[in-house]
Amino acid sequence: MGKTASTTLAWSFESELSQDEMLRRLDERWPSVWAISDSHHHGDYVGGKLTPEAAARIYEDGPRFVVHLRFSSAGGDVKRQLLEAQQRLIVEVLPLVGARDVAPTEPLD
Numbered sequence: 001m002g003k004t005a006s007t008t009l010a011w012s013f014e015s016e017l018s019q020d021e022m023l024r025r026l027d028e029r030w031p032s033v034w035a036i037s038d039s040h041h042h043g044d045y046v047g048g049k050l051t052p053e054a055a056a057r058i059y060e061d062g063p064r065f066v067v068h069l070r071f072s073s074a075g076g077d078v079k080r081q082l083l084e085a086q087q088r089l090i091v092e093v094l095p096l097v098g099a100r101d102v103a104p105t106e107p108l109d
Contacts, residue, residue, distance in 0.1 A: 003072050004072060004073065005071075005072070005073050005074075005078045006070075006071060006072040006073070007046070007058070007071050007082070008068050008069065008071070008103050008107045009068070009069045009071070009104075009107070010053050010066055010068050010069070010104070010106060010107040011065065011066070011067050011069075011090075011094075011102050011103065011104055011107070012061065012064050012065070012066050012103050012104075012105040013063045013064060013065055013066075013067065013099040013100065013101060013102040013103070014063070014064055014065070014099070014100050015065055015097055015098040015099050016098055017097055017098045019036060019044060019045075019046050019060065020036070021065045022046050022058060022096075022097040023035070023036055023046050024042065025097060026046065026093070026096055027057045027067060029046060029096055030093075030096070032048055032049045033048060033049075034046060034047065034048035035047060035048070037094070039057075039059070041108070042061075042108050043059065043060065044059075044060070045057040045058055046058040046097075048086045050069070050088045050089055050093070051056060051081065051085045051088065052081075052083055053071055053072060053073040053081045053085060054069055054070065054071045054072075054081070054082070054085030054088075054089075055069075055070050056068065056069055056070075056089055057070065058097065059108060060069060061108065064097075065097075065100065066105060066107075066108055067089065067093075067094070067099075068107055068108070069085055069086060069089050070086075071085055072081050077081065090102070094109075
């Protein structure tokens with residue numbers, strides 16, 4: 001059995017939208033389901049699948065938001081899979097949620 005590659009990357013951003021508004025926009029325009037869920041450590045988040053190997057979670061963090069890209073792959077071209085997930089997040093998801101002033105940051109976990 002192969003080794004699983006996993007990581008969590010994060011970006012901080014500003015948005016004038018609430019999490020409910022973000023969810024509405026993602027539901028209207030994204031091919032898979034997004035939902036608001038509760039994290040025991042960081043409060044509510046908007047979460048959804050980016051690729052078969054990756055999911056995104058958008059948390060409120062003071063006046064800004066932090067989005068986690070949670071990636072886990074059991075095989076294949078892991079670098080390509082991670083790059084594809086990052087691109088979908090940055091190019092497709094963040095504009096839908098009105099993200100501006102986007103910057104890499106440490107995951108909240």
